[in-house]
Amino acid sequence: NDMIIRACALALREFPRVNGAYRDGKFELYEKVNIGIAVAAMDALVVPTVFDADRKSLGQISRDARAAAEKVRDRTITPPELSGATFTVSNLGMFGIDQFTAIINPPEAGILAVGTLERKPVYLNGELVPRQRMRVTMSCDHRVIDGATGARFLQTLRRMLENPLMLVF
Numbered sequence: 001n002d003m004i005i006r007a008c009a010l011a012l013r014e015f016p017r018v019n020g021a022y023r024d025g026k027f028e029l030y031e032k033v034n035i036g037i038a039v040a041a042m043d044a045l046v047v048p049t050v051f052d053a054d055r056k057s058l059g060q061i062s063r064d065a066r067a068a069a070e071k072v073r074d075r076t077i078t079p080p081e082l083s084g085a086t087f088t089v090s091n092l093g094m095f096g097i098d099q100f101t102a103i104i105n106p107p108e109a110g111i112l113a114v115g116t117l118e119r120k121p122v123y124l125n126g127e128l129v130p131r132q133r134m135r136v137t138m139s140c141d142h143r144v145i146d147g148a149t150g151a152r153f154l155q156t157l158r159r160m161l162e163n164p165l166m167l168v169f
Contacts, residue, residue: 001037001091002062004114004136006167007160008089009033009053009061015153019086021107022143028107036085036105037065039072046072047105049085058167093117099135109144112157113137 012019012033021028033054036047048068050061071077087109090102093116102113115135122131136157140150160166 036088038090
């Protein structure tokens, strides 16, 4: 999940419109890239924020996300830690869910739904070989993000996740 958050943060820098919002009848572009991470609590879904995710290393994102999830489960998370997200990642893969559609958290313009990582047969250079695959779905507010922009964002996200060294630097 940390790699997905990092890849989203870097892709949002390349596609600033995806990091926008529709508020009060106007398009708004966020300067910061703050990724919300959906965390299942005992009785609710809570979305703490990894602030300035595009400026953090993969290790720092991992530490921040883990600390935020722990605070949600301990019920010690504060309102400022639950606000300011500009895009959200919701991962149900750890529950064995293959694919789902996530609901956008207004005023954000998009949310990424991440399914389980599975070993699947894939044709590569004419041969059937096992590879890790996962499904992602992005829900978009079409007042801000059109289909072509969303597709290019997802292509960039895919390229980064398939080349994890891109996430280290």
